[in-house]
Amino acid sequence: MTLTVDIRHRLGAFSLNAAFTTDGGVTALFGRSGSGKTSMIRIIAGLIRPDHGRVSLDDDVLADSDKHLFVPRHRRRFGYVFQEARLFPHLSVRQNLNYGRWFAPKNERGESFGGVVDLLGIEALLDRRPGKLSGGEKQRVAIGRALLSSPRLLLMDEPLAALDEARKAEILPYLERLRDETKVPIIYVSHSIAEVARLANRVVVMRDGKVEAMGPAVEIFSQLSGPQTSDRREAGVLLEGRVEHIDHQHRLTIVALKAAKLFVPGEAAGIGKTVRVHIPARDVMLATGRPEGLSALNILDGYVLGMGVDDDGTVEVKVDCGGDIVLARITQFSAERMDLRVGLPIHAVIKTVALES
């Protein structure tokens, strides 16, 4: 499936002038607030008719200003997931899901009801009403509803933005399954590097209404910043993961841990191989808010699992990042200033991580 967008459009003082193509999988529209991501997804969805240009999905032309052609939203058969789940409050989860299915043409039904329920882990929620669900659960149901409409394309506009870190961590593995187990191509709008690095096959970086860069996620993010290497052995953790991708050009290995993924300098033995990575504790910084614009490629979301004070007054903090435990050593002053406590959602910024031979 190839989506081709080449448009110009004016929105007040803002002008969008962008062209890109995608080839299935997850394509992220990535960029700062105000760069034009939402306007772009609205054009793809058929909610905005572009002033000039063309949008097509394979041979199906959805908008073409030269030919005065514009296919409205309801005839595009795209699924849409917003920041807010927007479920029907008076319907049960099952009824909400069936509502999505109702839109799927009978002969083109893709995923089965049971398959979607399994994929998103929502079996136990089926008879409940949305009002009683957590934000993450609601979002999983919203994704299920969109999937059951058998969309040709799934448009997701900051689907995790309204969730706290814990709910984000809970839902990310489901989004990965969605990417890996369904054939539905996804356009994913986000301004979070961590989310995009984890989910996207391809990234379109937007800035001031234009496409600043596009390419495979690893390439794009390794261009933005480069990780440092360290051979020093010191207090830290060894984590085991699986080599998911090797970027020979940038000499980087993407290692999938239990939940998170790490960009590790160097080229590992082979894709699919189990490797161990070393993360020195003193090269892990902690942040209570999501840090932006850092050179570190690895920012893991987690919780404070435990804390202990060493003889020298250094605080050793254990952070649970989706089942992988990362250790950080910080000063007592920092710990107090950040009001660190067990259970606090936290971002672990990993400055160095090395492959173990």
Ligand SMILES: Nc1ncnc2c1ncn2[C@@H]1O[C@H](COP(=O)(O)OP(=O)(O)OP(=O)(O)O)[C@@H](O)[C@H]1O
């Ligand atoms: N209908 C409109 N009329 C005038 N200006 C608009 C309209 N819609 C969007 N804009 C402007 O276009 C710019 C891009 O907005 P857009 O929502 O596409 O950005 P974004 O990258 O999705 O940002 P965010 O991450 O904050 O959602 C902004 O400056 C916005 O104010």
